[in-house]
Structure formats: C-alpha cells, structure tokens
Amino acid sequence: MRLAAGDRCDVLAIDGETVVRCRALISVAVITVMHASPAVAQTQEEQALALLRASSAQSAIITFCGKHYAIDGTTALRISQTARDVATKVLGQAQANAAFKDELARRYAEVKEIGEQQWCAEQRAAFADGAPQIFKN
Secondary structure, eight states, X not given: OOOOTTOOEEEEEETTEEEEEEHXXXXXXXXXXXXXXXXXXXXXXXXXXXXXXXXXXXXXXHHHXXXXXXXXXXXXXXXXXXXXXXXXXXXXXXXXXXXXXXXXXXXXXHHHHHOHHHHHHHHHHHTTTSSSOOBOO
C-alpha cells in the first residue's frame, strides 16, 4: 500500500514487529465499516464496535485464509490493528479489549460453522474489487 503525500504515519512496535499506523489505514477501516453497515446514524460506541468487527474479520483472514489463498498478511494486520486502536480510543482500553475478545470468539465460531474454505472464499469475493487487496490470488 502506498501512502499519499500528507498521510501521517506513526511507527509502533508490537511483539518485536514494527507496524506502521497511518491515517490512510484508518480511512480504509472506516470505509470498510461504512460499506458493511446500513446507512443509519450510529453512535460512536456503535461505530467502535463495528470497527472491532472489521478487526476480527481481518484477524480471521490472517488466521484461516492463508491456508487456502495467498494473502497480504501485513496489510490485514495493519487494518486490524488500526481499527482496534480507533475503537480503543472511543471505548477505553478495558471495554475495547473485552468487546474484541467477545467479537473474535464470535467470528471464529462463524468461520467454524460456515467452514474455513467457504468463509475465506466469501471474504475473497467481498474484497475482490476493493482496495486494499488483501487476497493476492
């Protein structure tokens, strides 16, 4: 992913890895949430929870879909982490962590119920025309 002039980036170390957080990634996360949500007024808390759903989807893509497709795990991780960071600023650390834990458990149960391969195929189709390109093939 290329950054446009004027994009602000911060470098963050997570478990020994360097992750770049950028306004562009926040924009992608917000656009993803807006695309997936109905066009109704949402509270900040509802928007933060929607960002955590987007984050859990990216986490599941990293965890499950790399077995079936070539994925850009770095971009998926950046989107997931940026969405979580924004949600944490709205909800606070404790509430965001608890909500993400619950959402991730729900997402993983969803993948198990649908089946990894089918769930990943659906995600790949959903991301086929969009940017960024999470699925490489």
